[in-house]
Amino acid sequence: MRIRQLDKALDLLDLFAKDKQPLTLTSIAAELDMPKSSVFNLIDTLSRRGLIYETRQRGGYYPTPRLHEIASAIMEGDVFLLNIHDELERLASDTGETVLLAARQGAEVAYIDVVESASPIRYFARYGERRPLYTTSTGKAILTSYDRAEREKVLSSIEFVRHQETTFTDPARLMAELDVSVERGFTLDRAEFTPDVMGIGVPLVHGTRRFGLAIAGPLYRMDHQRHRLARLLRAAADRMQRIMENADL
């Protein structure tokens, strides 16, 4: 179950991040579609914790530097993700496509870092979005990081659903595809979950942590140059792997 008021609080932070200006209680209520009295409680909670303040009497509320301080302290604890973020940016800029970093969450992958392509036509994915493990290039990449026995085990616990024409629904065929991917050096997702979207992925492993790194974009723009993109992807992954070796979590 989602905590609605927490969701609203996060919506509010997103709103500040987007607008970058003080907002009045009333305007927040309108924007987030909440009663004023609820926004009052929200503001009360955040301001008593020193996260926001009233910039001047009736002049709207805005966050203090506190959130940034907390976020910075937290990032210190994950030097790895902090450091490789720059590599994601670079890869996105080199390829012109959206770059995704995903972690396995049970039978799904969740995107834990996303750098969007600058193209007007691009794959639009959000932090926290999830996909079935077996439909995405990142998920498949994570699967290839397990040895065959473990891979079998993971697949056996999964329920396959056909999302698109191309979706793999047979574990055996998927296993074969994964073998091919290992051989080839990268995994593919040919519109197996989202129509017209192609993904190219590789695994990133550090000790027991496993990530999937991928480039994703429109099929028509990616398919014909998949080997070039894969080369860039592998090069970036190698650099990240090196960064990983020098960091710990």
Added chain:
Amino acid sequence: MRIRQLDKALDLLDLFAKDKQPLTLTSIAAELDMPKSSVFNLIDTLSRRGLIYETRQRGGYYPTPRLHEIASAIMEGDVFLLNIHDELERLASDTGETVLLAARQGAEVAYIDVVESASPIRYFARYGERRPLYTTSTGKAILTSYDRAEREKVLSSIEFVRHQETTFTDPARLMAELDVSVERGFTLDRAEFTPDVMGIGVPLVHGTRRFGLAIAGPLYRMDHQRHRLARLLRAAADRMQRIMENADL
């Protein structure tokens, strides 16, 4: 009314900022004194938004770079607070005492930025903490930033409470004290709210925005050198004022 689950969520972020390592659902429940099922909802909400993820199966949860990204975007909207933070740091280091930036919130001031002294004996204040306008050096500093007429008006709407022996409880006497402060170039708080704590403050004004900037520490360490500290404070305030002129909110 505070939103309890939001408070808990913020407690969790603080916990990550402190521990800087992945935490299991169960350990979070213990640490925050919450039922596991409630922590489950909390984690569910945060992870579906891409703010945290499970670092590996049963390996604990940790924030993604998302929060940092949001916080950074928000700070872009308040270049002023972002820029002067360094000055606060500098002032704290130069004086060896805690430095506070406060904004008026009705009849109170709230600390919106705090840099703590490195001394083992120091004034310990937190973001978001509030004090009556008339008891603190920051509050008095903000009061001196109004012209006398407006100042009278503000004071007339305040209910005075004696917190300590030295607390001003008579508006007329406070007005006189404020006049003296303007003359002297800085406001004082001699343990008027918190025992043994002394504060030295100056106002910071940009258009209609008013802040109070202060140094605070133990009376015995501050009183004898208050003029030296005030000089450092004024110099810092001047630098900030210049930064202010080149920024906008």
Added chain:
DNA sequence: GAACTTAGTTCATATATATGAACAACGCAG
């Protein structure tokens, strides 16, 4: 400077939600 407009605040109560307890799933040790 009085009237108006818009902003923030309070509070009783309907209503959504936090939670205890029982369950399921994972990973580790032997």
Added chain:
DNA sequence: CTGCGTTGTTCATATATATGAACTAAGTTC
């Protein structure tokens, strides 16, 4: 590979909380 100690998950219901409506107060306009 099997059993055991944890960890994460579900769900009905007691309980805390979100909220509509009525209010106060600040700011703005004429």
